[in-house]
């Protein structure tokens with residue numbers, strides 16, 4: 054009698070009771086049911102997630118970019134010669150129009166100026182301090198409380214069901230690893246992303262690893278499945294993203310044999326968050342909306358499917 | 368009474384009862400003892416191991432190189448135009464003198480000719496078939512039974528004590544992942560190594576990842592700590608190797624704060640295996656012997672410290 058009346062705690066309390074939620078739960082129950090034809094052994098329960106716009110916010114611009122600009126300003130205050138180009142001068146002055154007009158080259162210039170020339174440890178202390186000191190211009194929340202509560206629940210639910218959860222993001226590994234364990238329960242070795250060159254050297258008799266100029270790998274678009282194959286060495290069965298930068302990752306994941314889940318977070322809630330997709334320079338989503346449903350992917354309508362947005366806000 | 372007379376099963380039965388064995392056990396018991404000042408939480412119990420010459424044999428040449436030559440011969444039988452250079456012609460003819468005289472360039476040429484132009488899946492099927500079909504010229508054993516039984520026991524012992532065990536090898540990830548799970552109990556995502564470029568593309572409506580020419584990363588010397596930092600994101604507390612290619616990895620590992628273990632396998636047993644170190648082109652060990660003991664590293668004397676060598680041989 055007791056067993057029959059026990060109600061399992063809802064693993065996804067911040068998700069509305071829509072088809073999206075029931076679809077996720079049905080998938081997880083199927084692949085973890087040893088009696089099912091679609092049962093997947095725990096070692097193959099790999100789930101990968103984009104970060105910006107999927108696990109936490111990304112507006113008005115990527116949070117790591119805000120960090121870079123803040124850091125550039127700090128560096129320029131101490132030594133104005135850091136601003137050695139028009140792009141850097143514009144960035145430090147907050148002239149985003151000039152920066153954005155410079156495209157990827159301008160972005161990499163700012164990254165090189167702010168993400169190199171120090172040890173990884175020192176860089177990560179800077180990031181930790183910045184996260185502690187800085188609030189988002191619109192929400193007033195610390196950035197690491199702007200994680201999406203429904204996605205944090207999804208990550209935990211998947212892990213509780215024997216999945217290994219990974220981040221696979223265009224963001225930098227050294228940046229994300231500072232908060233990923235606490236914010237998402239994802240340890241450093243499960244954080245994949247873009248990375249700068251690093252150098253190993255002896256300094257004052259101690260070996261140190263330092264960030265040096267140059268991006269060694271850009272973890273975006275086709276780079277995502279390539280990085281997953283290279284680093285994890287098996288094809289995930291669950292992939293979540295929010296932009297066309299995730300298309301290849303979801304495509305590769307869901308083309309595998311057996312049960313697969315592709316999830317796209319669609320930013321539809323201009324009141325509680327931001328509404329953007331096809332025309333947005335950040336988190337542009339066109340192919341995912343046009344082709345995703347035909348590939349069996351689930352489109353999360355944030356407005357309809359999420360009862361709550363940020364972890365730091367009730 | 369029962370508890371007092373229970374003798375724990377020896378976790379390292381193929382190790383002789385020498386100081387090396389007792390040193391390993393003492394280290395593991397210390398870092399796993401919550402009452403110890405040197406206790407290490409499970410998430411930080413990261414152990415990294417070189418593969419060739421540390422976990423399995425590497426004489427007369429690296430086994431992956433033997434695979435490459437075998438594959439080159441097979442390819443040339445089907446299409447002689449594959450042998451498009453003197454180095455490749457020499458390699459297919461078994462003229463190792465010419466190949467070795469060509470240094471790294473010759474090696475990369477052979478790798479490009481034999482480790483690209485196919486999907487990762489197809490490559491790994493070739494490796495699996497080769498491991499099944501081929502025996503080592505001296506021992507007559509399949510290559511994947513030439514793992515060192517004492518090291519296989521050490522890996523298992525560490526995992527039983529909450530460690531996460533990784534391979535960090537100059538060998539190729541796609542090659543090693545074929546046998547690492549079965550031979551060592553190490554899953555694909557814990558196999559770090561050298562890797563070729565790969566490409567993501569749609570072929571006949573299916574996404575595939577293919578190996579293409581060019582080495583993207585060489586996991587040797589300073590590359591080892593760089594790869595560990597990049598991929599695992601924390602400093603190991605245990606590192607094992609056998610050559611100067613592992614020096615930086617052991618140096619970085621053992622320079623960390625708190626208890627650390629650096630282990631070098633010294634090939635001293637010319638009767639049961641091979642005896643080589645300072646003068647050997649394969650597995651050259653000079654700095655490790657000269658500086659390792661002063662850095663607190665443990666040098667394993669295979670002849671003295673190991674009661675058994677290969678897993679496939681009693």
Ligand SMILES: [Ca+2]
Nearest residue numbers: 103105106296
């Ligand atoms: Ca994104």
Ligand SMILES: [Ca+2]
Nearest residue numbers: 417419420610
């Ligand atoms: Ca070696």
